[in-house]
Amino acid sequence: MLEQALQKHFGYTSFRTGQKEVIEQLLAGRDVIALLPTGMGKSMCYQLPAYLLDGPVLIVSPLLSLMQDQVDQLKQFGEKRVVALNSFLTAEQKRYALHFLHQYRFIFASPEMLMQPQVKERLRAIRLGLIVADEAHCISQWGFDFRPDYLRLGEIIPKHNKPPILALSATATQTVLQDIERYLHMQSPFYFLHSVNRPNIHLAKRFFQQKDDKINWILEHVQTTDGPGIIYTQSRSKTETLSMALLERGIAAAAYHAGKEAEDRQFIQQQFLVGKLEWIVATNAFGMGVHKGDIRQVIHEFMPANIANYMQEIGRAGRDGQPAVATLLYADGDEQFSQFIVTEDLPKMQHIEHYLANGDHPMRMLDAGEISETAFRVLHYWMQQESSEAVQKRLQQMEMDKYKAVHEMLQIVQATDCMRERLVNYFGQQLAEKTPNCCQNCGLVFEEILSAKQTVEEPEKILTWQERLQRILLSSLR
């Protein structure tokens, strides 16, 4: 009985939606793609099978912080045979881990680590019980133009005696599902697809003439309504200026983006989690692996570059099932910047020419500063896959696809019919029933969803950066 195993290893008496179906298929040796909302116990889908299958379970994870969370969680359940293969390990630790790799029950690793020759070789030598792609939409979302090692995951999947493959995600379009299936070499996988609709997230939008009006609206709105919430903006500098402006108005807010030190990012996320920060002003760096149930608002100061990003970002609200509001702000022409930012770092025609001109030493382009590291890695990957003519075509196609994705998002912004229905249809699903206060176009009364701020909080003392730094350092020592 699966329930008995669940009770024995994890102390739970019953499964949550989808878990049992997914686990049964995996135990029968079948590949599985499972789309489950975050917070619905996705990780149990591989945690329990790890105790019922022979051989270690390999979990491919996109973020080091995510790996660390999962490792900590398993250790809390008393599991000691866990390892995270990543750059936090010293050379000695890594050698040890690789040598005893077959003895672990859970092996976490990034795609990049898995592509290292000595890791690949070691994996070939042991028999895995299960291979898991966590946040599997990353294969499609990041593989083609950002982290190409995601497209190479098939290289670590054995051709003979293949273990079952499990792909986990919260949101995936039909195209993304196809990419997952293809790049993980899946064989007629079992699909468990939960609805992408989140009825408790109400969809608001606001139009503005001037870009500054959006900022003024946010400042006003955040002072009169309750968080906790996330404000997504397009640039790192804007997260800083906006969070400062909120801080000056007595709102406990902080900026979050990839330019910050890892330690600061972790600290800010932690403060938000425990409720010491009410608002996070962030780039799209913020979100994955943030398990906070009571996020009441997500505000997009800028339209996301595609619908999938929008769904992921608003999906961080209301995980506790209580009402939440997602507000999308738009000023004329916003889409032009989105188009620029998503295509700016793609390799260009002249990069292909220089790549070819450098012959056996394409790395010279990097040393010469002709190309960014990301763009080089992407270009290098594709040049090894296909002819330069094909790469050129592919890059042009990628650019067109990015423009198309921005346009699709713009259509959601400009639509005058039900936003929810459009979003759900975009993911190839149908809307089962109407939601009260569904979206801006169906009619939405903010006051009916979230109560206005009852009490004006004591304005926090405005700190200089030295005081803020000191506070951060002191808190992290605790």
Place this chain on the structure above:
DNA sequence: CGCCCCTCCTGTAGAGGAGGGGCGGTGCGCTACT
């Protein structure tokens, strides 16, 4: 591509406008240097 910031120009005083330059998202692992 569009915004912001800085400098320069004008024509002899001060400020406003033109024009140039920089900047702009997402993460892994690794290396060289502080």
